[in-house]
Amino acid sequence: MGAALVEARGLTKRFDDRVAVDGIDFAVEPGEAFGFLGPNGAGKSSTMRMVGCVSPPTAGELSVFGLDARREGPAIRARLGVVPQEDNLDTELSVLDNLIIYGRYFGLPHRAIRTRATSLLEFMQLGDRASARVDPLSGGMKRRLTIARALINQPELLLLDEPTTGLDPQVRHLLWDRLYQLRRESGVSLILTTHYMDEAEQLCDRLVIMDDGRIVAEGSPAALIAQHAARDVVELRFAADADRLRAAGMLERAGRVEPAGDRLLIYTDAADLVLKLVHDEALTTTSVLSRRGSLEDVFLILTGRSLED
Amino acid sequence: MSSVADLPAARVVEREARAFSKLWRGSVFSSVLTPVLYLGAMGLGLGALVDSRNGGVSGTSYLIFVTPGLLAAGTTISAAGEAMWPIMGGFKWGRQYHAIAAAVPSPGDIYDGVIAWRGCLVALSASAFLVVAALLGGVPSPWGVLAVPAAVLGALAIAAPLAAYVATRESDVSFVVIYRVAVFPLFLFSGTFFPVSMLPDSVRWLVVISPLWHTVELCRGATTGHIGWSAMVHVAVLAGCVVVGRWWGHRTFARRLSP
Numbered sequence: 241m242g243a244a245l246v247e248a249r250g251l252t253k254r255f256d257d258r259v260a261v262d263g264i265d266f267a268v269e270p271g272e273a274f275g276f277l278g279p280n281g282a283g284k285s286s287t288m289r290m291v292g293c294v295s296p297p298t299a300g301e302l303s304v305f306g307l308d309a310r311r312e313g314p315a316i317r318a319r320l321g322v323v324p325q326e327d328n329l330d331t332e333l334s335v336l337d338n339l340i341i342y343g344r345y346f347g348l349p350h351r352a353i354r355t356r357a358t359s360l361l362e363f364m365q366l367g368d369r370a371s372a373r374v375d376p377l378s379g380g381m382k383r384r385l386t387i388a389r390a391l392i393n394q395p396e397l398l399l400l401d402e403p404t405t406g407l408d409p410q411v412r413h414l415l416w417d418r419l420y421q422l423r424r425e426s427g428v429s430l431i432l433t434t435h436y437m438d439e440a441e442q443l444c445d446r447l448v449i450m451d452d453g454r455i456v457a458e459g460s461p462a463a464l465i466a467q468h469a470a471r472d473v474v475e476l477r478f479a480a481d482a483d484r485l486r487a488a489g490m491l492e493r494a495g496r497v498e499p500a501g502d503r504l505l506i507y508t509d510a511a512d513l514v515l516k517l518v519h520d521e522a523l524t525t526t527s528v529l530s531r532r533g534s535l536e537d538v539f540l541i542l543t544g545r546s547l548e549d
Numbered sequence: 550m551s552s553v554a555d556l557p558a559a560r561v562v563e564r565e566a567r568a569f570s571k572l573w574r575g576s577v578f579s580s581v582l583t584p585v586l587y588l589g590a591m592g593l594g595l596g597a598l599v600d601s602r603n604g605g606v607s608g609t610s611y612l613i614f615v616t617p618g619l620l621a622a623g624t625t626i627s628a629a630g631e632a633m634w635p636i637m638g639g640f641k642w643g644r645q646y647h648a649i650a651a652a653v654p655s656p657g658d659i660y661d662g663v664i665a666w667r668g669c670l671v672a673l674s675a676s677a678f679l680v681v682a683a684l685l686g687g688v689p690s691p692w693g694v695l696a697v698p699a700a701v702l703g704a705l706a707i708a709a710p711l712a713a714y715v716a717t718r719e720s721d722v723s724f725v726v727i728y729r730v731a732v733f734p735l736f737l738f739s740g741t742f743f744p745v746s747m748l749p750d751s752v753r754w755l756v757v758i759s760p761l762w763h764t765v766e767l768c769r770g771a772t773t774g775h776i777g778w779s780a781m782v783h784v785a786v787l788a789g790c791v792v793v794g795r796w797w798g799h800r801t802f803a804r805r806l807s808p
Contacts, residue, residue, distance in 0.1 A: 294650050294807050314653050322651040328644035332568035341567055344560045345652035
């Protein structure tokens with residue numbers, strides 16, 4: 241496994257009496273887009289901070305670029321790009337100076353940074369804002385600038401912690417687009433955390449699902465859905481509890497039945513059959529929704545809880 | 550392909566200088582003009598009164614007596630402020646220090662950089678103040694130029710531990726208390742405006758352990774040209790504060806930025 245970009249064994253982070261990350265193992269290969277999916281407090285950000293060498297592991301082993309994260313922090317950080325969850329742009333500097341000064345933290349020469357900063361601002365559609373102040377920028381612009389800043393040292397690995405949380409759909413799609421383009425053109429590897437299943441499905445080749453500091457599943461989005469959920473999901477709501485209980489028993493023929501509050505979720509490879517049974521048995525439903533299985537379902541099945549909880 | 554920066558703390562100084570270049574006007578007002586105004590009011594105005602009644606202080610004119618006091622107190626008090634609110638901002642309000650820590654500089658480099666920059670600022674404002682004071686006749690000795698490094702050392706003796714303390718705080722409520730209870734009384738009673746020998750014995754020891762008194766004595770020795778062995782003691786005390794402050798600051802910055 242020596243060639244792994246990031247490799248963790250028994251990685252643990254404790255704060256006083258709280259265990260944030262509880263002995264996890266994972267490996268990220270060069271060129272991969274790897275995700276940590278899970279609800280808030282699952283330990284995703286703590287893991288990212290350890291990979292980013294701004295939080296020493298309490299126990300376990302962690303290597304990044306084959307270097308020991310505990311001892312070679314500066315050498316590792318020199319090759320990383322970091323997009324933190326909370327914006328921390330330098331509000332005392334202009335948009336362009338944010339990139340230039342950030343490049344200086346890596347010891348890069350002024351001239352090289354200036355050329356690169358200008359093209360990064362264009363790439364992130366901020367070219368006309370170079371001399372603007374940072375404060376009045378919209379949330380989406382700040383996020384784009386933060387990503388541009390993370391690219392100033394031409395990193396081999398980009399760490400993105402909840403990259404699109406709080407952004408409107410248009411901006412999210414622009415960012416996803418740019419991240420695709422980056423991978424295609426410069427071959428940068430990505431590690432991202434998210435609690436949005438659609439983001440994980442869009443961006444990640446492979447991901448782990450975290451819950452309560454542990455990894456509960458690992459695989460490609462499609463493989464995880466196939467393994468833990470099913471291709472299709474039918475969601476049914478009933479007017480009467482009696483109907484719901486009757487349906488639960490009957491629909492087991494068509495797939496796996498999971499109660500979820502006042503709904504029934506049926507995981508199946510034959511949604512048509514479920515719908516036909518509901519109709520034939522004259523079950524009185526108030527709503528019927530047939531959709532593709534998602535990572536949300538995987539999470540629900542594995543933990544009994546929803547990602548948004 | 551990037552490489553590890555040779556001296557990461559210097560890059561942090563560069564950031565501070567870049568930010569300062571946009572905001573220097575306000576800073577010049579508070580760190581140069583204010584002490585010069587004090588010099589006019591105290592050294593010339595009040596000084597005329599003191600000199601006519603008492604024939605000066607310790608054998609010199611009041612202007613000559615109060616010039617190093619104002620230099621040391623002015624630079625120390627502004628360094629104290631600079632070591633509190635802006636540093637809290639770097640952790641909490643703007644969070645820039647977290648961004649820097651994600652790049653090559655370590656928390657210790659960030660501490661060294663912000664403290665070194667505060668030293669540069671003091672060197673600038675102390676030089677400007679000394680030029681004005683010399684033109685007014687407040688600096689009789691050419692050794693007066695040594696008052697600049699003395700003021701820098703004295704300011705860092707306060708800023709180094711204060712910045713370390715700030716890194717342990719979640720809010721700035723205690724800063725005003727520190728300013729009112731510690732910094733401002735020291736400003737008044739550290740031999741700045743009148744000799745410490747005029748204080749009652751019961752409180753004099755309080756002054757003697759204050760870094761500001763040592764700074765005032767060092768600056769006064771330089772501007773008046775009376776530099777004796779006691780200067781070594783003052784330098785040692787102030788350097789001790791810087792060393793201890795830096796040791797503490799490396800710990801608190803690391804705990805804050807790399808928990």
